[in-house]
Amino acid sequence: MALVTSVRDYINRMLQDISGMKVLILDSETVSNVSIVYSQSELLQKEVFLVEMIDSISASNESMSHLKAVYFVRPTSENVQKLRHQLANPRFGEYHLFFSNLLKDTQIHILADSDEQEVVQQVQSLSLSLSLSLSLSLSLSLSLLILVLSPFLTERREKRRSRSSVVMEIAAMTVMGTCLQLAFSLRISCVLCSFELRDTFVFQKLMYQHESGLFDFRRTESSPLLLVIDRRDDPVTPLLNQWTYQAMVHELIGLQDNKVDLRAIGSLPKDQQVEVVLSSEQDAFFKSNMYENFGDIGMNIKRMVDDFQQVAKSNQNIQTVEDMARFVDNYPEYKKMQGNVSKHVTLVTEMSKLVEARKLMLVSQTEQDLACNGGQGAAYEAVTDLLNNESVSDIDRLRLVMLYALRYEKENPVQLMQLFNKLASRSPKYKQGLVQFLLKQAGVEKRTGDLFGNRDLLNIARNMARGLKGVENVYTQHQPLLFQTMESITRGRLRDVDYPFVGDHFQQGRPQEVVIFMVGGTTYEESRCVALQNSTNSGIRFILGGTAVLNSKRFLMDLEEAQRISRSGSHMV
Structure with missing residues (x-):
């Protein structure tokens, strides 16, 4: 099933079962998931009249007892503490608490002890830990876990929890939560990774063994594969300029949670300096052109402009009451079409200017x-x-x-x-x-693998x-290393020396389903690569996820941060 559809179904179920006026309260991660699958108008249809961040709720004392609070947040200790304080002095008539991953018993006790006024109506864990920015359609059942290499930062210092261990814990929670979200049957049987990553996943293994009933899904004859790999294996892909539409927008302007912020572009007129949505779920033109190269996009946008001009011309020819009624009926679709035309023309025009200015x-x-x-x-x-x-x-x-x-x-x-x-x-x-x-x-x-294709005959x-x-x-001649990895899996030639099996289980033959998770982040070029591979009907379905969605600017920022931490760490020794 589609991950977007999965998350949409979860949130839809969460909202529709709670009648009446609601306020939806999110954190920095869940707001991204909601914004990808739901528009503001769709939330209004679910009687959500207010969307707030959990931090702003903590800072306010305004009473809104006529609203029902629907919390959708991560089960972090910080969020639980914020909820504890908010429940001690409730602002809303009812509290419905939904968490994006498993809640620990100790956290449940903290919330229960804080609910002295008994305003909490329900507490649920939904297991929505996967970022949807790169999701592709796939139905999986997982029984084998292979971890390869180390996170981008691997140093571990005594008496100090390093930034990389925090990142790895988040990555582990993401992978494990995804297993629940997609109804994976999870039995961790083999692990090979760095010290910090190993510790993190062993902790998750013990936790999910304790909750083994949650993973009692269907079994398949061929065990699907979860491959967790390191960004350092392919540092080239995030350094390259991009020439396909989605990747190019992200590289030159920026694409965050399916939104493009045009306010930073000073050359645009005031009325165009807005935040626009660029989502394949809500924009048919973008869905059909997101993987097209820049030259084809220009021609396709010209055709879209021509079509719109024909519609606009017919709308100007209003001579009868029937013509006017027809125009009013079609006005919402007309305005949507007008907005789409304006959005894509603006994006392509601005990118063309940048391409010329920067040669x-x-x-x-x-x-x-x-x-x-x-x-x-x-x-x-x-x-x-x-x-x-x-x-x-x-x-x-x-x-x-x-x-x-x-x-x-x-x-x-x-x-x-x-x-x-x-x-x-x-x-x-x-x-x-x-x-x-x-x-x-x-x-x-x-590096693991043959990045430049010059080592292997x-x-x-x-x-x-x-x-x-x-x-x-x-x-666009470059192909990410991920392409070779998927090709090797498809042909049953994934090298044991690069991706070794460790543990009691060893699977002969190739899996039918593979999920690839990139520690350190993945790119829209790799997302396109996975989509094209899935379209070949090779008999194996792939899905791609990662700790972040990279463009060259984000990759270099992460590299500078790693360098800074490395230097400060060396001074401590």
């Missing part, structure tokens, strides 16, 4: 050569020329040097150092040592054949 077609061609083709000498000259180009932005210069370093870190250390020095002189905002830190974290010695032959055939679009 991204020139930059991207070199990026794709670095990611897909050989030739260290020519690559060095191309990167050097772009570093000297005044139109190339600082972030594009940085990404070019990073891509070159990842590809040729062992080839010519002298030329690599020359690029480091030139980057530092041309980009004053460049953080010293950031490229070197990337190599330390995700260089060839740290099969991959070398595949790349040669691909080069002889040519590619449809030089700007």
Whole structure:
């Protein structure tokens, strides 16, 4: 089933069983899930007249006893403490508490003790821990867990809980909650990972063994596969400029929880500086074009504009009362069409300006050569020329040097150092040592798999054949490492040395269903890759999730944060 449909059904059930006027109270994570599956008008139809964050509820003393409070939050200790204080001095007539994952017994006791006025009507755990931004349709039953490699930050210090362990705990809760959401049959039987990740998943294993009845779902002859992999295996994909619609919007403007904030674009007229929704669930044009390349998008938008002009022209020709009545009946759909046309024209126009201003077609061609083709000498000259180009932005210069370093870190250390020095002189905002830190974290010695297709004879032959055939679009020739991983799973050739089975169970043959979870975040390019793989009807269905949805800006910010933590940690030793 579709994950979006699953979450929508959960929330629909949650709201429709509570009659009367309601206030929906969310936290920073659940607000994302709700905004993806429900529009504001749809919430109004469910008698939700107010949506608040749990933090703002804590800061207010205004009584609203005529409203029923529907809480949908994570079962974190912080949220439970906030609820404890709010129940001690209730503002609403009734409280209905829904949590996005399993609630511990101790937390239930805390809530029960706080409800002295008996305003709580129900407490439920819904297990909605998966971010829906990259969800794809799939029905799964899970019985085998394989964990591979370590999180992006792996250092663990005594008497101090590191940021990475917190991230891993969230990731573990996400994966486990997803198992419940999609009715997985979960029996953890094999684990291979870093110390922190192992501890986290062992804790989850014990917790879910205690709640084993929750996972008593259907069994299948072929055990589906959950593969948890590390972002460091493929640091190239989040560094590349994108040329398909959804990924390009996220890269150049930003796409958060299916929303694009146009208010930061100063060149737009005031009436266009708004936040717009870009959702395949609510926008038919976007659904059919989200994976199309930029050139095709321009032509498709032109056709959409032409269609709208025909509709607008017919609406202007109102001569009778019947014509007017027909226009009034069709007005909501007309306004929706008008809004869609305006939205997509604005997005494509703004991205076209950015492409021209930053010379991204020139930059991207070199990026794709670095990611897909050989030739260290020519690559060095191309990167050097772009570093000297005044139109190339600082972030594009940085990404070019990073891509070159990842590809040729062992080839010519002298030329690599020359690029480091030139980057530092041309980009004053460049953080010293950031490229070197990337190599330390995700260089060839740290990666699993054949990222550039130059180690394995099969991959070398595949790349040669691909080069002889040519590619449809030089700007979209790159394929994420995830493509090779899915291809290996489909052919039953997933290497045990890269993804080893550990434990009592060993499955012969290939699974029918696979969920891939990326610790460190995944990208819209990889989401597109999964969608295309599922469309081939190979007999295996894939679903992709991760700890975040990355563009190059977010990836570099995470890298800088990791570098900062690493430096502060080294000073503590």
